[in-house]
Amino acid sequence: MQIHLDAEKCQGHNRCYGLAPELFDVDDYGQAVLLVDGEVPAELHDKARLAASNCPEYAITLTQES
Amino acid sequence: MTDVAKNEQAEPEVANRGFGDRDPIFGDSPEGTDVWQRVPYNPDDYGPVSDFATDFDHADPDYNPNAPKVWKQLREDGCPVAHSDRYGGMWIPITHDTVHEIAYDTENFTSRSVVVSVGRPGDMAMPAPIGGVPPISSDPPFHGQARRMLLPPFAPKQIEPWEEEVRILCRRLLDDMGEITPGESVVDAAVQYAQHIPVNVIGRMLGFPEKDEALFRKFVHDALERINEEPGTRDGLDDLGHYIGAQIDDHRENPRDDLTSYLMNQELNGEKLSDDIVGGAIVLLLVAGIDTTWSAIGSSLWHLAQSPDDRKRLQDDPEVMTFAVEEFLRAYAPVTMARMVAKDNDFHGCPMKKDDWVLLPFPAANHDPKQFEDPDKFVIDREQNRHAAFGLGIHRCLGSNLARLELRVAIEEFVARFPNFELAGDVTWSVGQIRGPRVLPVRILAD
Ligand code: HEM
Numbered sequence: 483m484q485i486h487l488d489a490e491k492c493q494g495h496n497r498c499y500g501l502a503p504e505l506f507d508v509d510d511y512g513q514a515v516l517l518v519d520g521e522v523p524a525e526l527h528d529k530a531r532l533a534a535s536n537c538p539e540y541a542i543t544l545t546q547e548s
Numbered sequence: 549m550t551d552v553a554k555n556e557q558a559e560p561e562v563a564n565r566g567f568g569d570r571d572p573i574f575g576d577s578p579e580g581t582d583v584w585q586r587v588p589y590n591p592d593d594y595g596p597v598s599d600f601a602t603d604f605d606h607a608d609p610d611y612n613p614n615a616p617k618v619w620k621q622l623r624e625d626g627c628p629v630a631h632s633d634r635y636g637g638m639w640i641p642i643t644h645d646t647v648h649e650i651a652y653d654t655e656n657f658t659s660r661s662v663v664v665s666v667g668r669p670g671d672m673a674m675p676a677p678i679g680g681v682p683p684i685s686s687d688p689p690f691h692g693q694a695r696r697m698l699l700p701p702f703a704p705k706q707i708e709p710w711e712e713e714v715r716i717l718c719r720r721l722l723d724d725m726g727e728i729t730p731g732e733s734v735v736d737a738a739v740q741y742a743q744h745i746p747v748n749v750i751g752r753m754l755g756f757p758e759k760d761e762a763l764f765r766k767f768v769h770d771a772l773e774r775i776n777e778e779p780g781t782r783d784g785l786d787d788l789g790h791y792i793g794a795q796i797d798d799h800r801e802n803p804r805d806d807l808t809s810y811l812m813n814q815e816l817n818g819e820k821l822s823d824d825i826v827g828g829a830i831v832l833l834l835v836a837g838i839d840t841t842w843s844a845i846g847s848s849l850w851h852l853a854q855s856p857d858d859r860k861r862l863q864d865d866p867e868v869m870t871f872a873v874e875e876f877l878r879a880y881a882p883v884t885m886a887r888m889v890a891k892d893n894d895f896h897g898c899p900m901k902k903d904d905w906v907l908l909p910f911p912a913a914n915h916d917p918k919q920f921e922d923p924d925k926f927v928i929d930r931e932q933n934r935h936a937a938f939g940l941g942i943h944r945c946l947g948s949n950l951a952r953l954e955l956r957v958a959i960e961e962f963v964a965r966f967p968n969f970e971l972a973g974d975v976t977w978s979v980g981q982i983r984g985p986r987v988l989p990v991r992i993l994a995d
Contacts, residue, residue, distance in 0.1 A: 493940075493941065493942065493944035494699070494703075494944060494948075495938060495944055495948065496704050496948070496949060497874075499704060500870065501870070508703060508704050508705070509703075510699075510700050510703055510705075511696065511699040511700060511703060512699055512702065512703035512704060512949065532931065535931070535932040535934070536874070536932065536933055536934055537934060538934045538935065538936055538938075538940060539940065539941075540934075
């Protein structure tokens with residue numbers, strides 16, 4: 483599973499940081515920062531889905547490697 | 549009222565208030581100048597709303613108590629954008645798609661005024677893109693600059709350390725309710741609890757004296773709930789201007805580690821912020837943070853008073869709070885914002901004219917079945933919840949991390965102290981763009 487954060491779309495709702503702190507941090511302005519390099523470890527797939535499906539700005543996308 | 553009459557009236561009042569001889573930072577401007585224009589609307593000519601599709605009024609006393617029914621009806625009647633001749637002309641998008649689209653379209657919709665009222669800023673008022681209370685009244689590109697300045701003190705890691713203080717405050721308010729006899733004692737969860745929390749917290753962050761809490765509440769009330777009154781009668785705004793001016797002076801003499809001193813040290817275009825800008829930002833924080841959070845806490849307790857299952861779930865499974873907080877915010881979002889039409893445009897067949905009002909009912913967007921499964925149902929562990937309670941796009945609530953903290957801790961502490969409670973009489977809802985219970989009697993029951 484690949485995860486992508488669109489920094490332009492992020493408005494700092496901080497939902498991802500709250501739901502998946504293993505995958506997201508926030509900077510001094512409250513903007514999300516992705517902690518992994520694209521590839522989501524298997525044990526964090528659920529959290530990645532949770533973060534993506536709660537972002538009000540649709541800034542997080544997941545792609546499944548086949 | 550002429551300018552002279554207004555000035556004569558204002559003088560003695562200033563002297564009596566004990567804020568020194570300083571001019572107010574801001575305040576109402578007399579109508580008829582290019583700063584403030586009375587819109588051709590007299591609420592008495594209209595009376596109660598008969599049809600929300602064509603005569604919408606969010607300030608109708610029946611609106612807030614019944615808002616979810618109003619939105620549902622409008623949607624089922626196939627009305628994505630309602631209209632009203634009130635306030636000189638107003639449009640009301642109801643669906644998530646239309647609210648989202650307008651929030652993102654800062655070209656056609658300006659934030660010059662975000663509270664619908666009988667007066668609107670004229671062309672000589674602090675013009676867009678700055679507006680009177682940046683950043684909420686600002687448009688790009690200035691908006692980003694003003695917002696960036698305020699973001700750091702409200703970022704999650706700056707807000708997290710306030711948790712203990714909020715918790716202590718909530719416990720003190722619960723203690724202040726006195727002796728409780730389960731099954732008999734009735735407390736007002738809005739008046740005795742919810743309303744005190746945000747005002748205390750922001751006051752402390754700003755470094756304002758605790759004894760002024762009641763004064764803040766009056767100011768916020770004046771600014772938000774008296775929207776149908778004549779601009780010249782809203783003296784509360786002048787008072788607030790004086791008060792904040794005096795606080796700024798005090799901080800200049802005694803700088804300290806708080807939000808007011810932080811703001812006074814900020815620079816814009818290489819220059820320290822003027823007192824006007826600092827004062828405007830402080831007012832914004834008071835106005836934007838107090839009624840809103842108080843309403844969110846009140847509505848959540850109103851819900852819990854009627855839902856034993858949800859009370860029990862919070863007790864048995866404290867982890868569910870992560871989802872519960874967001875569901876409270878979705879289901880009972882307290883904040884409807886507004887925009888003004890910046891230039892004539894056709895919005896999905898609606899002929900919008902420059903200076904028309906547009907309401908942005910984020911709460912209605914949160915009840916759109918296209919966006920949320922079973923939107924009128926409260927699902928305490930709703931897993932997919934892209935709610936818009938804190939807005940959408942560039943104006944995302946700057947205080948959202950603080951608001952969320954206050955809401956969570958306020959609920960946690962209330963249900964920890966009183967695991968069981970029920971409604972104990974008539975609930976009074978606010979009137980206007982901020983929706984929440986203002987009188988909320990609950991009877992405390994045995995654990
Ligand atoms: C549950 C409580 C709250 C809710 C539901 C709420 C909601 C909102 C919404 C919907 C907006 C967007 C405005 C727009 O699009 O025009 C907003 C903006 C804002 N809010 Fe809140 N708010 C809450 C609490 C707070 C608190 C506690 C503070 C600060 C202490 C605050 C400060 C602000 C500021 C400064 C803005 C303007 C941001 C900008 O224009 O960039 N809010 N809020």
